[in-house]
Amino acid sequence: MTEEAKSGEPQAGSVLSVVGPGDGETIVLGTTRMRVLEDGSHTGHRLAIAESVLAPHTQGPPQHRHAQHDEGFYVLSGTVRFTVGNDDHDATAGTLVMVPPGTPHTFANVTDQPAVLLSTFTPDLYVQYFRDLQAAFADSRPLTRQATIDAMSRYATELAHLA
Numbered sequence: 001m002t003e004e005a006k007s008g009e010p011q012a013g014s015v016l017s018v019v020g021p022g023d024g025e026t027i028v029l030g031t032t033r034m035r036v037l038e039d040g041s042h043t044g045h046r047l048a049i050a051e052s053v054l055a056p057h058t059q060g061p062p063q064h065r066h067a068q069h070d071e072g073f074y075v076l077s078g079t080v081r082f083t084v085g086n087d088d089h090d091a092t093a094g095t096l097v098m099v100p101p102g103t104p105h106t107f108a109n110v111t112d113q114p115a116v117l118l119s120t121f122t123p124d125l126y127v128q129y130f131r132d133l134q135a136a137f138a139d140s141r142p143l144t145r146q147a148t149i150d151a152m153s154r155y156a157t158e159l160a161h162l163a
Helices: 003-007 124-138 145-153
Strands: 025-029 032-038 048-054 064-066 070-077 079-084 087-092 096-099 106-109 115-122 157-159
Touching: 025 124, 032 124, 048 124, 070 079, 070 087, 079 115, 115 124, 124 145, 145 157
Parallel strands: none
Antiparallel strands: 025 032, 032 048, 048 115, 064 157, 070 096, 070 115, 079 087, 079 106
């Protein structure tokens, strides 16, 4: 930890970041719309934050594990099904789900209503993964399971192999 961080004093060059409603980078991945609120550029790459809207009946990624970052999900509205290993957890508005490194997980909106999540990534490593997937969509490349696996591997993430 730096002396500035220990003392609570602002670090040289720090600038307050304000992202208003409708601002931020938008990433569209099929039926999911993500708004990057903080990509790590204002946090020394320690933290990224995104808001995601999952359309009804949106399946998430294949179950996977992150080796280098924690992922947090706060359900703002709707219900999101988190699958961890072989266990399902239906999280409603007001629920926080924290996924530490190494934990197999995925999520989906299995309901007839949209769901909105606020996600955190510490460190910010995984935001670029979403940008890469969006680029694949934009290039009209099919987003196959293998393409997803290949993208995950670039960000210290692998498929979870369950017994």
